[in-house]
Amino acid sequence: MSLIHKYNYIRKECLFCDNTDVAGHPVLYKKNFKDEDLNAEVFSARRTTEHFHYEMVKCVKTGLIFSRNILDDDALNELYKGSVVTFGEQTEFIKRDYWKPISNYVKNWSNTKALDIGCSNGFFLEVLKDNGYEEVYGVEPGEEPKAIARVDIRDNIHTGFYGPGLYPDNFFDLITCFQTLDHLSDPLGMLRNMYKNVKQGGHAYLIMHNTKALQAKLFGEKSPIIDVEHIYLFNKENLPQLCKKAGFKVVSVFDVKNGYPYSYWIRMAPLPIKKMWVALFKAVGIYNTVLAINAGNMGIILEK
Numbered sequence: 001m002s003l004i005h006k007y008n009y010i011r012k013e014c015l016f017c018d019n020t021d022v023a024g025h026p027v028l029y030k031k032n033f034k035d036e037d038l039n040a041e042v043f044s045a046r047r048t049t050e051h052f053h054y055e056m057v058k059c060v061k062t063g064l065i066f067s068r069n070i071l072d073d074d075a076l077n078e079l080y081k082g083s084v085v086t087f088g089e090q091t092e093f094i095k096r097d098y099w100k101p102i103s104n105y106v107k108n109w110s111n112t113k114a115l116d117i118g119c120s121n122g123f124f125l126e127v128l129k130d131n132g133y134e135e136v137y138g139v140e141p142g143e144e145p146k147a148i149a150r151v152d153i154r155d156n157i158h159t160g161f162y163g164p165g166l167y168p169d170n171f172f173d174l175i176t177c178f179q180t181l182d183h184l185s186d187p188l189g190m191l192r193n194m195y196k197n198v199k200q201g202g203h204a205y206l207i208m209h210n211t212k213a214l215q216a217k218l219f220g221e222k223s224p225i226i227d228v229e230h231i232y233l234f235n236k237e238n239l240p241q242l243c244k245k246a247g248f249k250v251v252s253v254f255d256v257k258n259g260y261p262y263s264y265w266i267r268m269a270p271l272p273i274k275k276m277w278v279a280l281f282k283a284v285g286i287y288n289t290v291l292a293i294n295a296g297n298m299g300i301i302l303e304k
Contacts, residue, residue, distance in 0.1 A: 008072040012231065015188055015242060015280050016062045024060050029221050031069075033057040033228065038071075043079040043229055051221070051270075052228040062241070065211050065233040070185060077161065078142045080141040083104035090260060093290070098178060098256050099127050101299050102205055105251075106131065109203060110173040114163045115139070117162045117190075118180030122149035129153060133174070139166070141246050162190065169196045171216045179297075195304060204248065204302040207256055213296035222270040225296065236298055248302035256299045259292030 013020045033052040041053065055066035071079075089211065112135065114128045119138030122145070129136050129152070138157040142147060146157045158166065175194050181187045194204050209225040212235040216223045225233060234242070240250045262281050271277055281287040 006114050007038075007075045009069045010185070011069050011102050012066055012185060013234065014059050014062075014066070015064060016238065017059060020057070020068075021063075025057040026060070026063060027055060027068075028058045029053060029056045029226060038079065038228070043076075045171065051226065053221075053226050053229060053230075056226065062238045063211065064236050064238050067228075067231045070231055073185065076185070077141065081143060090264060091121075093258070093260050095123055095127050097256065098124055098207060098238060099131070101254060101256060102301065105203075105301065106174075110199075110201075113137070113172045114174040114176065115172045115197065117175065117177040117194075118183075119145075121145040122153045122157055124151055124176060125153045125157075128174075128176075137167070137172075140236065162193070162194055164196075167197050170199045172198050173202045174198070174200075175204045176206070177204070179209070180231050181206055182208050182225075185231055187232050188245060191248070195247045198304050200304055203251070204304075205299070206302075207297055207299045208239075209233060210255070210296055210298040213255075213294070213298075215296040217243065219270055223296075224268055224270070234298075239298070239300055243252060243302050244268055248304060251301040251303050253298065253300050255294045256297040257292050258295045258297060259290050261288045261290055263287050 001251050014025060017024060031054050037052060039231050045138070054070055056065055057068050058065050071074075104152075111131075111133045114125075114133045114135070115137045116122075116124050119125055119140045120142070122136075122138050122140075125136040125138050126177040136153055136156060138149075138153070140157055140159060141161055143159055144157050146154060149157055175198050177190075177194070181190065184190055198204060209230070211225070211233045216225055220226075240253055243250060265276060266277050266281065278287070
């Protein structure tokens with residue numbers, strides 16, 4: 001059952017254009033859900049998507065894809081507050097895949113304080129602490145994730161949303177943010193706040209979906225990234241533009257390889273007759289074998 005049966009909506013604009021005219025921002029997909037379809041489970045990470053989405057438009061000039069009319073902040077806050085952790089079985093794979101791109105960089109970085117925005121149960125805070133970061137902090141809107149976080153990091157997880165005034169300026173050596181920027185109604189505002197919170201010479205590291213990836217092109221509207229949680233979706237050209245607008249220098253932009261068992265890929269992919277695929281992969285003995293591929297995620301490393 002949905003939490004609220006009538007939501008308020010707000011109109012979003014292109015992050016790069018002076019106005020969001022129809023000619024320059026044609027409709028890509030029409031809205032396909034009713035208010036009563038929404039609940040906290042729909043807003044939980046890595047679930048099997050229902051393919052609910054707002055009306056989505058595309059900027060002809062930059063390729064930015066975004067939701068035109070979205071739920072207001074009060075509704076989003078309530079839905080995310082009740083979200084749950086649904087990726088427990090994949091945690092170790094995620095930790096490995098997200099650490100690998102910066103593992104060589106951090107050897108030359110200061111490692112006193114780090115923040116993870118949208119930290120869930122603190123899985124990456126564990127990685128940071130286990131790799132030498134002295135103080136780790138997290139921000140997570142869901143209430144359940146903090147409760148199951150590792151004891152030594154739980155008290156440093158703030159339940160709520162990241163924003164101005166939550167942390168001092170020039171406080172962190174590293175700020176990370178995974179699969180979160182594209183969920184925000186004001187991603188540029190968040191990047192600017194990250195810029196304030198990170199120390200001079202410090203870094204930010206983000207991972208998110210890439211709209212120009214093969215799976216996004218192949219599956220189109222059925223791609224898992226076309227989802228009601230996603231407000232702004234980026235590619236490897238327009239994401240650096242936005243980060244530069246926030247003040248950052250771009251160190252590197254790259255594809256992120258993800259390694260999961262075939263069972264996970266089958267569950268997440270919009271494949272027909274999934275039971276047949278499950279039976280086939282079990283029959284040939286690879287259902288639980290790990291497959292590492294460029295599944296459509298990209299990473300960016302930034303410096304202040």
